Amino acid sequence: MTRSARPLRALAALASLALGALVLYAALSLPPAQAELSAAVDEAMERSGVTHRVTAILLGFRGWDTCLEVTVLLLAVLGIARAGPASERSGVDRADRAIEPPLAWLVRLAVPALVLGAGHVLLVGSSGPGGAFQAGSLLAAASVLLILAGHGTVQRIPEPARRGLWVAGVGAFVVAGGLALLRGRLLLELPPATAGAWMLGIEVALTAAIATGLASLFAAARAVGGSR
C-alpha cells in the first residue's frame, strides 16, 4: 500500500460510514406505515387479469419498469456479444470430451426437471409466485448445465434466431404498448377483459428472452479470454 493510499482509504471509510448512516436515518425517518399503495393495488386487482399481486404489479401496473429491466438485460447481452461473436462458440462444444460421471448424472437428472419446472412456474405465475423471470432463470440454469457438460445449447441456435430471441422480451412490450397506443389508450394499458391473456403472451416472450439472454451471457463470459 503506497503512503498516499492510506489517507485515501480512511476517507473512503468515512464516506462509506456516512452513507450507511444516511441510509439508516432515511429508513428510520420514514413516516409511519400507511397502506395507501397496498390498498390501491388491492382495489385494482380485479381489473388486472391475474390473481397474484406481484405478477399484476410486474406486468400490469408497473409494466414499464419490467420493460426497462429486459432492456437492461438486452444491453448486457449486446455488450458481451460485442466481445467477439466467434468467441462465443469457441471451446464450448466439447461433446467429444469425456464427461465426469457425477456431472453427467446431474445433467440427466436436473435438465428435464428444470425444463418442466420452468413451464410450471411460468403458468402458475398468474395465481401464485412465479412468472417469466423465474421460468427464464430455470431454463437458463438448464442451459448452463448443458454448456458445462459440453453441449452448447444456446450456441447451436442459428445466429438470426438467437438475436430474435434476445429481442423478444423488449419486442413483446413494444407490440403490447404500440397496440395500446394505436387503440387510443395509454402506453402498455392492457384491456381488462383480456389482460390475463396479454400478460401470458408477454411472459412467454419474456421467458424466451431471459433464458436465451442469461445463457448467452454465461457462454460469452466463459469464452472471453478463455484461450489464455
Added chain:
Amino acid sequence: MSRFVVYAVAASALVALGMYALVAHRHLVRKIVALNILGSGVMLLLGAVAYRSGPGRPDSVPHAMVLTGIVVTVSVTALAVALVRHIHALTGRVTLAEREGLE
C-alpha cells in the same frame, strides 16, 4: 417496529461495507462482489419496507422492485465479469491501471 430497525441497521451496514469495498479494493472481482453486496443491502431495505405496513398482507410493490433489481444485478454482474476477463486477456492484470503522479 423493532424488527424493522434490525433490518434497517443490517441494510445500512451492507450498504456501507459494499461502498467501502467498492472504492478501496483494487482487484476488480472484489469490486464486482462489493457492488453486489451494495445492491443486496438496498434490496434488503426494500424488503423490510414492504413488511412495515403492520398487520395484514405485506406491500407488494417493493417486492416487484426487488425482483426487477435482482435481474438488473445479474445482468450488470455478467457484463462486469466479461469486461474483467477482457481486461485480463488484454493486459494480463486484474486491476485498473494506476495513473502516474496521483499516488
